[in-house]
Every structure is written in structure tokens, then in C-alpha cells.
Amino acid sequence: MYKKHSKGWLKHSDFVLLDLICMQAAFIIAYLLRHKSGNPYETQLYLNMAIFLELADIVVLFFFETFKSVLKRGYYMEFAKTLKHVVLVTLLAVLYLFTIQESGNFSRIVLYLTGSIYLFLTYAVRLLWKRRLRKKMKEGGDRSLLIVTTDRASLDVVLSIRNHNYEMYNLAGLVIADRNIVGQEVGGIPVVANVDTAPEYVCRAWIDEVLLIPGDDETLPQSLVDKLVETGVTVHFHISQAENKVGKRPLVEKVGEYLVLTTSINYTTDKQAFLKRCLDILGGLTGCVLTGILFLIIAPMIYIQSPGPVFFSQIRVGKNGKRFKMYKFRSMYLDAEERKQELMKENRVKDGMMFKVDFDTRIIGNKILPDGRKKTGIGNFIRVTSIDEFPQFFNVLKGDMSLVGTRPPTLDEWEKYELHHRARLAIKPGITGMWQVSGRSEITDFEEVVRLDTNYITEWSVGMDFRILFKTVLAVVKKEGSM
Secondary structure, three states: OEEOOOOHHHHHHHHHHHHHHHHHHHHHHHHHHHHOOOOHHHOHHHHHHHHHHHHHHHHHHHHHOOOOOHHHOOHHHHHHHHHHHHHHHHHHHHHHHHHOOOOOOOOHHHHHHHHHHHHHHHHHHHHHHHHHHHHHHHHOOOEEEEEEEOOOOHHHHHHHHHHOOOOOEEEEEEEEOOOOOOOOEEOOEEEEEEOOOHHHHHHHOOOOEEEEEOOOOOOOOHHHHHHHHHOOOEEEEEHHHHHHOOOOOOEEEEEOOEEEEEEOOOEEOHHHHHHHHHHHHHHHHHHHHHHHHHHHHHHHHHHHHOOOOOEEEEEEEOHHHOEEEEEEEOOEOOOHHHHHHHHHHHOOOHHHOOOOOOOOOOEOOOEEOOOOOEEOOHHHHHHHOOHHHOOHHHHHHHOOOEEEOEOOOEHHHHOOOOHHHHHHHOOOEEEEOOOHHHOOOOOOOHHHHHHHHHHHHHOOOHHHHHHHHHHHHHHHHHOOOOO
16 A cells, blocks of 8 residues: 655655754753743743744745755755745744734844754754765665666666655666566666566565656556556556556656656555554554563463473565564464474365464364364464464564554465465555454455455555454454454
8 A cells, every 4th residue: 555645845744843843942042042041931921932933933834835845955055945944934933022012021132042043953954864864865765666667768767766766765676678687787776577577576575666667759568567556566657658557546746756657556645644553553552561461371371381482473474575573472382384284285275375274283282182072272272362463563563564454474375476466465464454353264265365455455544444453352352253
């Protein structure tokens, strides 16, 4: 799922926050220089001015767009823009004092010192922050971008994205559509696939977004575009190739210096992403506390029946193919992975895309008695009650997972994915999700799992997450749908 780019001054929320901090720092320093000691916030007039300066700062940022193209500005232009910004804020402060008829009670030295200190402080902070961002632009960020282009345009595209990497992309590789030069490099970026193998590469690798930029008077195969969209990956294609437009609700955006159409399985705004992350952090903190309490009770039981680590970790595949280590309370014997092949013939899920058996003897305490009766132990208990899932709250807190999402596949499951299966990786994996609250023990068709997960992604909303969390609690209490 693709997060829409912020518009206007919100696009530079980091600069806005730093600017507001610099304003308050300048105000405090000016007050101390004038009065030698004391707290400016203890006096109502000065407290009101401190608040007004923050509001005035935001008003100037909004109406005069003083952060527009901030990353492209040089030293002189940045100083000119900063000076203009400070003058406007200071004039608003003077107007405020005259309006409330308190200009005689407020120190003009404090006001002028605040403006002067603010000018040089925020100018220095902006330059330092831009230097840091430019360094990150060169190193790459946490979003993986695959570039699909033609041989003639490849070097220009690589250099353009690298020099205008405002989105902080990590360049994952190149696909040259009109030549098969896999294994070679263009501008230091490896060519990882050709036009035939590109969709399969996207399906198997960590790729967040794909950028399609053909050369002048050149086009890219429509079949390639269709297959890439089928994987659920976010696709940007050059505006000049508008006839190749695919997908729902395409957005017009800029990637680097290119004007592109962006299509994705779904979109989220900054506000929606912020609310979901806040919910995850709150739930993650609560869950980690509960996990610590459960550890004191469960750990001795696990260790007595199966000596060894209490926690189990496994590499899983997360959003857009990014791998991470997922944690659980160990509910199986230490040799469970080795014994998995022995039970594959009993797997209830078609094609082995997931693993689910009626009675798993790898679970701690599970055994079939000589008379055919089935005996369970602590392992079965913590799985039926979903206690084994609690350590995943640490994954949620880290940002690898979300409270609500899709089930993260194991590496061997992921290797079997077809193109349309990858669409369920377009969002962070979750502790619970649509298919879990739809009776996960009864669903044995992986295509049904994919359908439920993709429906969740395409119809996602914060309200839907709350509904799924509520249903999950009910399912756990009733012991329905446990693995």
C-alpha cells in the first residue's frame, strides 16, 4: 500500500518542527540575555508571546510557502528566504503587541534579540539538516526502488534519481527492457533482470516501488506493466507513456525530476499512516508488558516439558518482500523444522502454500497414545489461547509488523508464490488480520486467504482495523479459529 506524498508545507514537516524549536530557543535565549535570569513562561504576557510566535511561524510557513524547494536552495537563496521569513514573523509579533495594547510592557530588546537569534539559529539548523538529508539521499533510504528503463536512457535515469533522491530511495537494481545484460552495471547499479524475468524478480525480492522510464520515442511492453501491477507493487510510469495507464485511481506525482503516474493496490495519507502507527505503538507497548507477565508464568512450563530457549524466532517475509525476524513463545520441540517434511503429506492447505495439520506431534506435549488417543500439553494450550503470539508485539513496536495486517509467510512458502500472491505483501504483516477472524482453522484454500488479504488491503481503513481487533479478541476468548 502506497503512502501519498504530502502536499505544500506539510511535505517538509521535519523542517517545520525544527523551525518551531529554533523559535522557542531564540525566545528563551533573548529573554535570558535581557533579564540575566528567570523563566519567560512565568509571566503571562511573555507566555502569550511565546505561543503567538509559534502560531505566527506556522502562518508565515503556510501562506508564504517559505520551505518550497528548500532542498534545492543554495546558501545565499536559503539566507534570503530565512531573512524574509524572520522579518514577517517579527512584524506579526509587533502587530500583535499593538493590537492587545501591551507594547509598552513587553521588552523591545527581547523582541529584536529573538528575531536576530532566530535568524541565525534557524539558518544554521536548516543548512545542517539539509546536509544530513543530502547524505541520506546518497546512501539511500528504507524504500526499495527498482528502475525499469531502456538501454539508451538507463545511465541518465540512474544519475537523475541518484541526484534528486528526495524520496530517500534505496536503488535495488535495474531492468533493461530492450537488452539482456543481466549481471552488468549501469552507473554502479546492477542490472538484475530483463523484460521477461522482471515480474518474477519483483515477486521474490524486496521491492517497494517500481519506476518505469523509457527513453525518448521508446515504449515499454504493456504486458510487462500488467504483470508488475498484478504483483501488487506500487508502479510509477512516465507521464509520456499515458497510454500505458493501468490500475485504479492513478496519481500524478514527481519521482526525482520525472513526472509520473503512480498506481498502487491502495493509498494511504499521512494522517491515516500516523493513526495506524500510533495504534501500533500503543498496542505494542501494552502487549510487551503483558508478554513480560506471561513470560514469568509460561517460561517454566515450556522449559520443563522441552528444555531449551523459551522464545522462538524465525525469518519471515514482510512488506514488499523485506525480511525480518519474527518472535514467538516456543510451542514446538527443538527439532520441529526437521520433522516438518515428515508431516507434509498431512498438510490441509493445497499446494503447500501454508502448513496446517489436524494434530501436530511437533507441538510440545502432543503425542498419540498406543490406544490411538491424542494427548496435548503446554504447547497446544499456548497455541489454542494464542499466547504464543504475544512476543510479536515486540515486532509491532519495532515496526516490522502491525497489529492488523496479513500473515507473514515463511521463506519456503514465499518461494512458491505466483505473481498475484505477492499482492498480499503490499502492507505490513500483522498479528491478526482478515483471514484470521474469518475462521483461519477452517480455511484450507490458500487462494481464499489471498482473496481475504487483498480485500483487506484494497478496502483498508483505520475503522476496519478496530473492527478486526474487536473480532480477534472475541475469537481468542471463544478459542475460535486458533492455529
